[in-house]
Amino acid sequence: MRKLYHHWLTPASRKIRLALTEKRLPFELELERTVDRRPEFLALNPAGEVPVLVEDDGTVVAGGGPIAEYVEEAYPGATLLGHTPASRAETRRLIDWFDAKFGREVTENLVGEKLHKRMERTGTPNAQAIRAGLANIHYHLDYIGWLAERRTWLAGDEFSLADIAAGAHLSCVDYLGDVPWDEHPDAKIWYARIKSRPSFRPLLAETVPGAPPPPHYADLDF
Amino acid sequence: MRKLYHHWLTPASRKIRLALTEKRLPFELELERTVDRRPEFLALNPAGEVPVLVEDDGTVVAGGGPIAEYVEEAYPGATLLGHTPASRAETRRLIDWFDAKFGREVTENLVGEKLHKRMERTGTPNAQAIRAGLANIHYHLDYIGWLAERRTWLAGDEFSLADIAAGAHLSCVDYLGDVPWDEHPDAKIWYARIKSRPSFRPLLAETVPGAPPPPHYADLDF
Incomplete structure (x- = not known):
């Protein structure tokens, strides 16, 4: 296997x-x-x-x-990147946006500081980094909302690795309860669609020993 | 154009x-x-x-x-990634190694601190970061030497984007004179082959106003 x-x-x-x-x-x-x-x-x-x-x-x-x-x-077939070099480039631009930019500006500052440092005993959370992460997330949720208003999915007409990358990061931050969904209704609607996909269920069911998620984390109607 | x-x-x-x-x-x-x-x-x-x-x-x-x-x-044709999914995966692993790991551990600490902060007037160089960059580069040059001893090029038999990514980072650090080539002869031999490719010439000829490179930078026999 x-x-x-x-x-x-x-x-x-x-x-x-x-x-x-x-x-x-x-x-x-x-x-x-x-x-x-x-x-x-x-x-x-x-x-x-x-x-x-x-x-x-x-x-x-x-x-x-x-x-x-x-x-x-x-495993070609159902592609998660897109059908043309240009549409695939747009998907990859957004994958990079989340994996590099969102990762550096939000995920590392919140999940890295609050959770990984504790799990791995590599230091104590840096309060300044956490404040930066909580401030930066608004800009990214605005961008998701802006894209989701104009497109069916983040990179275009089809569900893609851009939605997957964004959902992967946001689900980690949401595990801490640090995503201000109610201030970003368009991003929230997009995430509700992501969250309801069968592929997402195992992630929502997983809990980290000693650090349970908030009740809304696994709730499809959050 | x-x-x-x-x-x-x-x-x-x-x-x-x-x-x-x-x-x-x-x-x-x-x-x-x-x-x-x-x-x-x-x-x-x-x-x-x-x-x-x-x-x-x-x-x-x-x-x-x-x-x-x-x-x-x-533009398919002469590939810079490799011919099979597995060989392309190895090329991409090494591209990530240089763009993410080498970038974070070496390039940002040296080129970012010494040059970009000054060019962009975004702060003063952090001496601790520079010391970390100068220490970290040895491990990466050892890894390049280890690969170059076992393979024709970094990712395998053919020149690839792995060599290009590594050469792109090292040429920026070398512009500052911060690559200890003489302590890493295998990496130096690999870089001499990269440097002598016609595609590299425009990079070696380019100078940044107010920050000239050391004499060995553009010298093919360095």
């Missing part, structure tokens, strides 16, 4: 879990505490980061970006 | 300049001072970052990752 090494509340792992499920590619999850730097895991990915995908034939693909592209190439 | 918005000593811009030249796709360069946040430029890329590619037909592709993938899809 295909295996995916992941860790709790890491958006890149969640992105690949969603992508594999949307593409109907079965996999088993293996929790990897990357902070332990296991030699067997470093042999799979010298960068020491999740996600890592191991195929039945032994093929190893390391990293959220490379796995997403690999899955599209190895 | 195809247009590429770039800025001096930004590895993502250099990566695309190299990729376009290697694929024999002519382009004209347009210097964009992203710190000015020009509305016309933000309309092309709301993230406000270079590189941005504008095709003759008006297609806009924003971001180093999306442009590299777009160029492969829109």
Whole structure:
């Protein structure tokens, strides 16, 4: 069985879990505490980061970006990127927006500071970073709302890896209760549609030991 | 004529300049001072970052990752990624290694602190960050040497975007004279081969006003 090494509340792992499920590619999850730097895991990915995908034939693909592209190439058919080079470029621009910009400006400041530092015992939360994350998220929710008002899904007419990347990040921040949904109704409507997809259910059911999510987290009518 | 918005000593811009030249796709360069946040430029890329590619037909592709993938899809033929999903995954793993890990651990700490902060008047160099960058680079040069000893090029038998991404970052750091080549002979041999490619010449000829490179920077026999 295909295996995916992941860790709790890491958006890149969640992105690949969603992508594999949307593409109907079965996999088993293996929790990897990357902070332990296991030699067997470093042999799979010298960068020491999740996600890592191991195929039945032994093929190893390391990293959220490379796995997403690999899955599209190895299993063509229902695409999650788009049908033309230009539409695929727009999907990838938005994937980068969430994985790089949202990640740096919001997720790292909130999930990184409040949760990962505690789980991995790598330091104490930085209050200034948390304030920055809480301030920055409004701009990103405005952008999601702006896109969702003009397009069926974030990158265009079809559900894509752009929605998946955005949903992966927002679900991690929402686990902390730090997404001000009521101030951003257009983004909230988009997220409600994401949340109701069957691929999202396993993420909403997962809880991190010692850090339960707020009640609205798994509620489809939040 | 195809247009590429770039800025001096930004590895993502250099990566695309190299990729376009290697694929024999002519382009004209347009210097964009992203710190000015020009509305016309933000309309092309709301993230406000270079590189941005504008095709003759008006297609806009924003971001180093999306442009590299777009160029492969829109102009197939001599690939810079590889021929199988698995070999392309290995190329992309290494592109990520340099663009994300090397970028965060080395380039931002050295080029970002010493040069971009001064050019863009966004602060004063952080001595602790510079020390971290100078320490971190050894590990990365060891990794390049390790790969170069075992493979013809970084990702395998063929010259690829992995070599281009690594060369783009290292050329920016080398512009400051901060690459300890003599302590890493295997990495140095690999870089000498990169440096002698015709696609590299325009980068080596470019100088930043007020910040000339050291004499060895453009020297093929360094």
